[in-house]
Amino acid sequence: MEQQYDVVVIGGGAAGLSGALALSRARRSVLVVDSGTPRNAPAAHAHNYLAREGVPPLELLAAGRAEVAGYGGHVEPGEAVSAHPEAGGFVVDLADGRSVRARRLLVTTGLVDELPPVPGVRELWGGDVVHCPYCHGWEVRDQAIGVLATNPFGVHQALMWRQWSADVTLFLHTAPEPADEEWEQLAARGISVVTGEVAELETDGDRLSGVRLVDGTRIARDAVVVAPRFTARSAVLASLGLAPVTQEVNGHVMGSAVPSGPSGATAVPGVWVAGNVTDLRAQVITSAAAGLEAAAALNGDLIGEDTRRALAARRVFSAGSERELSDLVLADRRHGI
Template sequence: MHTSVTDSSSEPWDTTIIGGGVAGLSAALMLGRARRRVLVIDAGQPRNRFAAHMHAVLGHEGIDPAELLRTGRSDASAFGVEFADASVTRVEDVSGQQGSGQLSVTTEDGTSHSTRSLILTTGITDRLPDISGLSEHWGTNVLHCPYCHGWEVRDRRLGVLATSPMALHQVQLLRQWSDDVVFFAGLSGPLDEQTRTRLGARGIRIVDQAVIEVLGNGDTLRGVRLEDGSIVEIDAIFTGGAPEPHDRMLEPLNLDRVDGPMGNVIAVDAVGLTSNPSVWAAGNVVSPAANVPVAMGAGSFAGAAVNAALVTRDFDTAVEQAARELSPTPDSEVPA
C-alpha cells in the first residue's frame, strides 16, 4: 500500500482522485490502465468502515469492506497509480479559463498538487438522530439498507426508526424479511389513516411515541426505550441518517447543485461530469443511496469519461500546435 507520492515529476497529474473508496479506486484502475498519471488522495474514512461484513456484492459476499479497499489499492498500484493519505481542503481552477484543464488541489498540510482533471469520490457522512445508544450500534445492529443487511436479520424482531418520508419505503421493504416489524414514527410526525391502514394490513405495528434510547451491549441489541419509559424489544433497527456529502473543498469552483430525495448534491451527468468540464464526481457524494456495486460502476464510468476527455484535449492541442507550425511567421514572409 502506498502512503506517499513517489512520482517526482513536476508535470501536472493527468487526474487527481479525491477519495479512495470503491468509486475512487474503480476510477483509478480505469485510468491507470489507460496509462494516465493518476494520484489518489484519501483521508481513510470510508462510509462503510463501521461494518465488518459487506453483502450483495457479486464475488465479494460477506468480506470485510476494508479488505476490498486493500485489494483495490493493490490493483490500481500495479498500473502506476499513486496514493497520498491526506485530506483535501481546497480545489481551485487556476487555468485562467474555467475548464481549460489546470486545477490546484491543496491538502491539509499545505501541499499543493497541479492536475489536468479531477474526480471527487469522497462519499458522505450519515448524520444520525441524537438518540442515546444509536450511533454506538451503527453498522452492527443499527442498519440502513435492507438489501445489504436484511438477510442477516431475517425472521427476527425488526424496527424502523423514521427520520424522513423515505422511512415508509424502508419499512415496507423490511416486511419482506420478517413478519415481526415495528415502525417508530415519533420523529417523522403524525401518520395519516391511509398509511396506518396500509402498514397494518401487513401486520406492521406502529409506535407513535418518540424513541429516546437504544438498549444493548456490545453487538447485541435488546430494544429501545420510549419517552414514557416503556421498552419495545427488538433485535435490529433500521434507520436513515441525514446524508452529508463531503464536497466542501470544491466550493471555490461554484459548481451547479441539485436537490434530490436525499438532500442537496453536486449536479452531474450520466458519466459524472459536473458543470466544470475538468471535474467529475461519482459514488455516494452525488448519489447517497448508491450501494457498493453501483458506486463501483459509477467510478469506472467516470474514469473512462475522464480519459476520453483528456484524449480529446490532447488531440485538440496537437492540432493547434501543428497549425501554428505551418503558419508563416513575419521573418519568413517575402517582401513584395
C-alpha cells in the same frame, strides 16, 4: 507530489479507485488522495458486489489500491481541503500544506450519514442499527426488527422491511401519524405500531437489546432501522463553485448531492464526480461502475485536448517549414539558381 498529474482523484472509495484503475490502465498519470474515512467502515461486510459478496469493506479498498498501484497509479493518504483552476488545470491544496497539480479532477468524496440524535444509534451504527434492507436485510432476517421513524416515510420503511422478517415494529417517534390507508396496510402485514417518543436504544454489552420510550416502556428488538440524512462531502467542490443541491422526496429533505451529467461531468469544465457525492442511492457496486464511466469520459476529454495540442504544434511546425522553404527559393532566385 510536486509533479503535475493528468488526473487527481479526490477520495479513495469504490468510485475513486475504480476511476483511478481505468485511468491508470489508459496510461494516464494518476494520483488518488484518500483521507482514509470510508462511509462503510463501520460495516463488517459489503454486499451485492458480484463475485465479492460479503467482502469486508476495508479489504475491498486495500485490494483496489493495490490494483491501481499495479498499473502505475499512486495513492497518497491525505485530505484535500480545496482546489482552484490554474494554467489550464487545477491546483489541489492538502491539509498538511502541500499542493498538487492536475489537468483534470475526479471527485469521489462520498457522503456523511447524519444519524437521528437518539442515544445508542451512533454507537450501534453499521451493526445492529442499519438503514438499507438490500445491504443488511439478509443479515437480520427473521429477527425482531424495529423501524425508528423520523420522517414521513416510516410506514414505507416498515412495509419494506417486512419482506425480511415477520416481526417488525414501527416506532412512530417523531414522525407524523399514518394516514387511514397506511394504518390498514400496516395491519394487513402484521406490523405493530408503537406511539410515543424513543428515549434510547438499550444494549447488552455491545449488542442491541431493546428500545426504551420516554415513558419508560421497553420493547425488545434485535435490530433497529433508521433513516439518516445523506449529506454530500462537498468542501473541495464548493471551493470550485460547485454547491450541493438539496435532494427532496415528496417535499421532505433526504440530503444533498452535487449535480452532474450522465457521465459525471460537472458545471466546471475539467471536473468530474462519481459515487455518493452525486448519487445518494449508490451502493458500492454502483459507485464503482460510476467511477469507471466518469474515468472513460474524462479520458476522452483529455484525448481531445492532446489532439488539439498536437494539431496546433503540427501547424506551427508546418508554417515554419513553409517559411524556411520560401526563404530558400527567394535566395536561390537572387543567386540565379
